[in-house]
Amino acid sequence: MAKTADELAGLIRGDFLRDARKEWARLRWLQKNIDGGLNKTWMPENADLEYRDLFRKARSPWLRFVRDCIAQGLIVDGYTHNDIWLDAWQENGMDGRQGQVTREAIGLGYSFVLSLPAVGGGVVMRPLSATRTFMSKADPWDEFPDLVLHRVADKKWMAVDNEAVYRFEGDPEHIGEMDVTRHDLGFVPVAMVPNSYATDGYPESEIEPAIPVYKRIVDATFTLQMVQRYGAFPQKNMAGGSIATDADGNALIRPAVDSLLHSTDPLTKFGSFPAADLDKVSSSVDTHIKHLSAVCQVPPHYLLGSVVNMSAEGIAAAESGYFRNIDDHKVVMGEGYELALRSAAAILGSDAADDTAAEIHWRDTSTRSLAQTSDAVVKLATVGAPLEMLFALIPGWSKSDAIEAAEHVRSNGSQSLPEAIQANAQKAVDGFRGLELPVEGDQ
Incomplete structure (x- = not known):
């Protein structure tokens, strides 16, 4: 039986809502770090606007870049039951929506997917952001939660239990008018997509351990900004003598990059300090970025873009740790x-x-040539591997492409790839024999 407004408010009120707000605050803090919005460094009390502007420009969303690099290797493109894949996943555009779920699971530790009966039949699948969604389980090892609360918008809420969906406005602790839509599934149709399995607490973020490294990158970038602004040119100096002033004691010459120091005092000495070595400072920034790539198991050339005369074997070796990490995520997610x-x-x-x-x-996102894949497909076909599995190995082909290709092969009377290759080869030979070739002496 669906709950009343007072019964639902009683479940949300207290520990549930307090834990939800605490978790949402933690996730918002983490998301701001991922977006490059939270990072402070020491500044002198009298720092001017130019100084503060340099620091503002030193912040970059490196953590978001790393998160996206990992998520780009995790693309779902098929399911064992093709009818469910077509009628649920593709019908709801989850090919595109899965990116939001995967990126959030990598960055925040977990995300959610909601499935509900559609009006008129069918199913509706939608992502639910972890920064707006909280769930409770009686047993941490249960597949489905007992209750889910989702903040749709400002003062608009949705709650889901094993019987119905409840939509209401205002305060979750004191629910007034509420719209109830029954689903009668016997379970809460919200699935958590985790980044890892946690024995205690919430799944761990892949990005959170890299926040200290990111802060070092910001500090190093700020140093580079300062050096290239104030130390990239020789600093002129004058010892002895004095700069001419007007009647009010103001200097007639303002030292600047594009000005010269001069004095009428014969004892004045002039000199200059050498310019700073920007290459060393820039190398320091690159070193911190390499540390970030090591912590997150992302190849350095993904972040730095420096691939110079690397062989295919070298690239594969550099990416081996990345793909091991990707494979680990595939199992859990x-x-x-x-x-x-x-x-x-x-x-x-x-x-x-x-x-x-x-x-x-x-989807296979590893670096392999089409020639290597084609050779493997033909060899596997000789042992009678299913056509759908063979065509799914081709880079860039989705499961739908593989199924369509397999059906096309079977429509031509071939039940296996070798038969199709042999039939096409025979057609080519027959066509060649039917050609009228010119004889000697014809023009």
Whole structure:
């Protein structure tokens, strides 16, 4: 039976809402660091606007860049049950929406996917941001939560339990008018997509351990800004004598980059300090960026863009740690996406809802040439591997492309790739034999 407004407010009020606000504050702080919006360094009390402007320009969203580099290697493009993939995932445009879920899971530690019955039949799948969503579980190892609270907008809320969806405005602790939509699924259709499995507390962010390194990058960049503004040219100096002044005691010459110091005193001595070595300061910035790449297991050339005469084997070796990290994320995050698709299958009334062995398929983003892949596909075809699996190995092909190609091969009467290759080769030979070749002496 669906809850009343007072019953729902009683569940939210107290520890639930207090924990939610505490967690949301932590995630907002983390998100601001990822966006490059939170970082302070020491400044003198009398720092002028130019000094502060240099620091403002030293901040860059390096953590967001690293997060996106990891997320770009985690793209879901298939599921064991193709009907669920088409009717739930693709029908809801999750090919594009998954990017938001994956990036947030990498950066904040977790994100959510909501599945609900659609009006008129079908299923609606939507991402829910962790900075606006909080859930509670009676047992940390339960697949589904007991209650989920989501802040839709300012003073607009949505709560989901195992019977219905509740939409209301105002204060979650004192709910007035409320719109109730029953789903009667017997479970809360919200799946968490985690970055890692935590034995205690929330899943850990992939980016949070790198915040101290990022702050060092900002400090080093600020130093570079200061040096190139004030020390990239020789500093002129004058010893002895005095600068001429007017009747009010103001200097007639203002020392500047484009001015000369001069004096009428014969005892005055002039000199200059050498310019700062910008290469050393710039090298320091690059070193900190390499530290960031090591902590987050992102290849340095992804961040620095410096690939000079690297062989294919060298690039593969440099990216090996990155792809090991990606494979580790696929195992953990895949469980979350599979749970979301099983929830959608339950709404559609499919037997796939109980298939815990079903798996999602990840797009291959590794660096391999088409020639290498084609050779592997042909060799695997000789042992009778399924066409859909073989075509899915081709770089840039989605599961839909693989299925369409397999159906096309079968429509031509071939049940395997070798048969299709042999049939096409025979057609080419027959066509060649049918050509009228010129004989000797013809013009």
